[in-house]
């Protein structure tokens with residue numbers, strides 16, 4: 391199997407996992423940097439993640455043009471992906487989702503921060519991108535490269551960012567990594583709302599986060615991936 395075949399198969403599984411775990415619904419998407427050409431990325435045509443097949447995966451340039459002019463209609467928000475790959479050579483996968491528990495943290499002054507060890511991977515602080523700051527009143531969708539680059543600028547070197555009134559964007563060193571962080575971003579947001587109702591929260595320290603992030607290896611990612619993949623009716627590929 392070629393590197394490209396492997397990544398396309400990973401993307402189909404990632405879409406099914408994210409749908410099955412409630413991270414995406416009919417909307418949201420996951421991409422991977424092209425394994426043989428870092429200036430291109432792979433992303434499904436506009437379709438609900440749960441329905442995506444291998445034949446839906448389209449190759450795009452970083453500015454969001456499909457290589458195959460007969461490819462199906464693209465996601466409006468594909469610019470999120472290209473702008474992040476342009477800014478972050480270390481990133482090989484991007485998830486954009488509207489996972490429900492993160493939304494309140496994008497519209498209030500409450501900061502989403504990790505206190506469960508599995509959530510350390512969301513980063514020390516999750517910034518909130520507000521498109522109104524620079525682009526005024528819009529549909530809130532990231533509909534061109536200027537918006538994508540502004541979002542990528544706020545993301546900086548972090549793994550996650552929220553988007554006000556909209557959702558979240560998560561990056562990873564692999565498809566499995568980006569899916570893993572996306573799942574625990576939702577878990578962390580849900581738990582934080584529960585903990586806030588009880589009282590003051592003792593968050594992870596920066597040093598604890600660094601240690602936990604430093605220990606994340608393929609063993610952990612693969613253990614989660616195998617379980618989530620099989621739960622979504624997909625097999626895990628040997629990596």
Ligand SMILES: [Zn+2]
Pocket residue numbers: 418467486487488531556557
């Ligand atoms: Zn969106």
